[in-house]
Amino acid sequence: xxxxxxxxxxxxxxxxxxxxxxxxxxxxxxxxxxxxxxxxxxxxxxxxxxxxxxxxxxxxxxxxxxxxxxxxxxxxxxxxxxxxxxxxxxxxxxxxxxxxxxxxxxxxxxxxxxxxxxxxxxxxxxxxxxxxxxxxxxxxxxxxxxxxxxxxxxxxxxxxxxxxxxxxxxxxxxxxxxxxxxxxxxxxxxxxxxxxxxxxxxxxxxxxxxxxxxxxxxxxxxxxxxxxxxxxxxxxxxxxxxxxxxxxxxxxxxxxxxxxxxxxxxxxxxxxxxxxxxxxxxxxxxxxxxxxxxxxxxxxxxxxxxxx
Numbered sequence: 001x002x003x004x005x006x007x008x009x010x011x012x013x014x015x016x017x018x019x020x021x022x023x024x025x026x027x028x029x030x031x032x033x034x035x036x037x038x039x040x041x042x043x044x045x046x047x048x049x050x051x052x053x054x055x056x057x058x059x060x061x062x063x064x065x066x067x068x069x070x071x072x073x074x075x076x077x078x079x080x081x082x083x084x085x086x087x088x089x090x091x092x093x094x095x096x097x098x099x100x101x102x103x104x105x106x107x108x109x110x111x112x113x114x115x116x117x118x119x120x121x122x123x124x125x126x127x128x129x130x131x132x133x134x135x136x137x138x139x140x141x142x143x144x145x146x147x148x149x150x151x152x153x154x155x156x157x158x159x160x161x162x163x164x165x166x167x168x169x170x171x172x173x174x175x176x177x178x179x180x181x182x183x184x185x186x187x188x189x190x191x192x193x194x195x196x197x198x199x200x201x202x203x204x205x206x207x208x209x210x211x212x213x214x215x216x217x218x219x220x221x222x223x224x225x226x227x228x229x230x231x232x233x234x235x236x237x238x239x240x241x242x243x244x245x246x247x248x249x250x251x252x253x254x255x256x257x258x259x260x261x262x263x264x265x266x267x268x269x270x271x272x273x274x275x276x277x278x279x280x281x282x283x284x285x286x287x288x289x290x291x292x293x294x295x296x297x298x299x300x301x302x303x304x305x306x307x308x
Contacts, residue, residue: 025191027182030276034154035164042134043089045146046164053081055275057244062267069123075242086124087165094126097147125270127197127228129168165195172201179305192297194231196305200259228268238277248273250291254298
């Protein structure tokens with residue numbers, strides 16, 4: 001194990017550089033991202049569409065998640081490749097966005113070969129933007145329509161700001177949004193795309209000692225307005241599903257570096273990891289480096305979502 005520790009230290013100390021690309025999620029390559037929003041409802045949808053199916057895993061840390069197909073991503077389950085990922089506002093109503101993506105991809109011939117139609121595997125996670133002041137008195141929730149628009153808009157590179165799933169987000173006492181970033185260490189690149197709608201405050205640097213946003217914690221009536229960070233990490237490293245899950249677990253440390261408090265009972269914090277590689281696996285040192293820089297990328301994406 002000593003050799004692993006030395007190798008890990010050398011990789012981080014001598015190989016750490018920010019990417020010289022566009023410093024965004026799609027720097028890794030192999031995926032496109034599309035956003036759509038409803039300005040009146042103050043909500044939106046983001047679709048991440050790989051050029052080919054990917055290995056995917058997830059780690060859910062918040063106490064109030066709204067998710068779809070996350071059980072199917074466990075290492076012991078049958079499905080080993082995924083065809084798209086949806087991030088949305090709207091809480092449980094937003095889960096309908098994935099329905100539209102599934103139908104569109106199936107019609108385009110994308111999905112597993114089983115039965116008369118291709119069956120796309122499209123996990124999803126939603127944040128709670130229902131109390132942000134937007135008009136939610138809809139006759140029908142807009143998420144299926146927004147998903148179709150977002151899917152049609154997928155492109156490279158992606159962007160940050162009040163767009164897509166982050167359009168109506170609130171991050172503590174500030175306006176939230178989506179942040180996109182990438183970090184490269186010793187030739188390994190990890191991209192992060194995070195919709196920040198946190199209960200906790202987002203800090204541009206280290207939070208003051210003891211500052212846990214106590215005034216807001218005392219305002220029980222305001223809890224529903226601010227909860228959940230959802231996002232995705234992307235790498236070309238050939239991770240197995242179990243390894244991708246470990247990276248997702250480590251990546252949550254990036255939320256803790258930028259947001260305080262985090263992973264509360266009011267949050268549904270969920271991070272997915274996508275690998276465009278062939279799932280043959282990486283060595284333990286490489287896995288540790290990937291998890292570490294994934295956390296770095298998440299922290300930078302969170303701050304970019306809020307501070308630009």
